[in-house]
Amino acid sequence: MVARVPKFSRIQPEMRREELVDATLRCLAQHGHAGVSVRKIAAAAGVSIGLINHYYPSVDQLISHAYEKLSGGIAAHLMEVSAGGATPRESLSLFIRESFGPGIFDPPMLGVWVVFWSMVRHSADMQAVQQRTYAQYRQVLERYLGDLAGDSGLPPVNIQAAATALNALLDGLWLTWCLNPKDFSVEEGIAMCEGWVDAFAAGAFAARLNIPGR
Amino acid sequence: MVARVPKFSRIQPEMRREELVDATLRCLAQHGHAGVSVRKIAAAAGVSIGLINHYYPSVDQLISHAYEKLSGGIAAHLMEVSAGGATPRESLSLFIRESFGPGIFDPPMLGVWVVFWSMVRHSADMQAVQQRTYAQYRQVLERYLGDLAGDSGLPPVNIQAAATALNALLDGLWLTWCLNPKDFSVEEGIAMCEGWVDAFAAGAFAARLNIPGR
DNA sequence: ATGCTTATTGAACATTCGTGCAAGAGCGCT
DNA sequence: AGCGCTCTTGCACGAATGTTCAATAAGCAT
Numbered sequence A, B: 001m002v003a004r005v006p007k008f009s010r011i012q013p014e015m016r017r018e019e020l021v022d023a024t025l026r027c028l029a030q031h032g033h034a035g036v037s038v039r040k041i042a043a044a045a046g047v048s049i050g051l052i053n054h055y056y057p058s059v060d061q062l063i064s065h066a067y068e069k070l071s072g073g074i075a076a077h078l079m080e081v082s083a084g085g086a087t088p089r090e091s092l093s094l095f096i097r098e099s100f101g102p103g104i105f106d107p108p109m110l111g112v113w114v115v116f117w118s119m120v121r122h123s124a125d126m127q128a129v130q131q132r133t134y135a136q137y138r139q140v141l142e143r144y145l146g147d148l149a150g151d152s153g154l155p156p157v158n159i160q161a162a163a164t165a166l167n168a169l170l171d172g173l174w175l176t177w178c179l180n181p182k183d184f185s186v187e188e189g190i191a192m193c194e195g196w197v198d199a200f201a202a203g204a205f206a207a208r209l210n211i212p213g214r
Numbered sequence C: 001a002t003g004c005t006t007a008t009t010g011a012a013c014a015t016t017c018g019t020g021c022a023a024g025a026g027c028g029c030t
Numbered sequence D: 001a002g003c004g005c006t007c008t009t010g011c012a013c014g015a016a017t018g019t020t021c022a023a024t025a026a027g028c029a030t
Helices: A013-035 A038-045 A049-055 A059-082 A088-099 A107-120 A124-152 A159-179 A186-201 B013-035 B038-045 B049-055 B059-082 B088-099 B107-120 B124-152 B159-179 B186-201
Strands: none
Touching: A013 A038, A013 A049, A013 A059, A013 A107, A013 B107, A038 A049, A038 A059, A049 A059, A059 A088, A059 A107, A059 A124, A088 A124, A088 A159, A088 A186, A107 A124, A107 A159, A107 B013, A107 B107, A107 B159, A124 A159, A124 A186, A124 B159, A159 A186, A159 B107, A159 B124, A159 B159, A159 B186, A186 B159, A186 B186, B013 B038, B013 B049, B013 B059, B013 B107, B038 B049, B038 B059, B049 B059, B059 B088, B059 B107, B059 B124, B088 B124, B088 B159, B088 B186, B107 B124, B107 B159, B124 B159, B124 B186, B159 B186
């Protein structure tokens, strides 16, 4: 008497998509650009090669969905955490500290983003995801920085430019650190960002980031 | 009477290497990751497929040399330009403005760097180039920032951390702008960096970037 | 139980890739 | 003028790629 053992299991399409996207992210983190491979992703997800094209017309669309999930997930997480701050200044500190947390500050993650960035220029889908998620990020920072400037009674400042700069500082530190984690410690990175916010709150950028903007 | 027209010309090995490296950079700028291809590079250089492996044992070494040339060239250029400043503060302004200049602030360049970064984690050669050129960049900034802090009579500050932060701000703005040049103008980017240097010169970061460092 | 829907499989296809290698030819040297 | 070094060529090879598609079988409904 032999027990029936199914060769595979059918699961709900949405769950399967989720699994495929997760496998994609794992693949990119491990293999970098070489992870953009139907066969590698299929192996990582434990499914057959053909299943991927059943759910995604092309591998590019799978990557695009993975981009959306990762980027959206991080943005949502940062928003949720920073919302716990009692003041704008405190929210910014939470946002900064969480940006340096595990799952974000992680060298293999560079391999993932590098793939995404390399596709932005040639894919309209990727470009759309990039612009949408970046705007989301920046708006959060704009709100906190705007409130902080209001609380501090600062002269009018180009908040959008300030948010762009803080975001760039975060991104640049992340990039530098992922390329060589020995360059500086996470705590030092946080201190650099906190210093920037302190300077902002003290009105140090008012002279350069005056309002006209665009 | 038929004029002799050579099928190809022999040139000095060094010049040929130069041509191959230039073709590589052009390829990466145009095709991104797809430009990492012996055939595409050979076509861009106007030579046969086999010639590349004659000069470089593997395509990875060609990319590595291209990385070294591009990175070293930019570093040398920035050093040369910024050396023209009469004061450390002026040198920093020149460094910043030149960092936003053409040839650096250029969206296709993102495709080049993205390829380099994707290889740093898996190639010891690329890692070595990365660390060497990054240290070179930062040392220049450290010198100017150190002199500026001395001139301003600031309390002791972790200059290395400050240079890391300014470099990260530059990199982050570059990345953001290359992904979407409409986000902000070059002049705004320069203003953000100048504002950071102003704040540094005013001692705004002294409290966070205190000396112990590491 | 039986049938139906369709999620899932895996082989097949045409491309493209990097590298190896023997043949060819440019160009300096005698 | 012709020898010879080696730069240069381009075909050949195996491996890996994305996509297609007919066949299979899981799991729900009847």
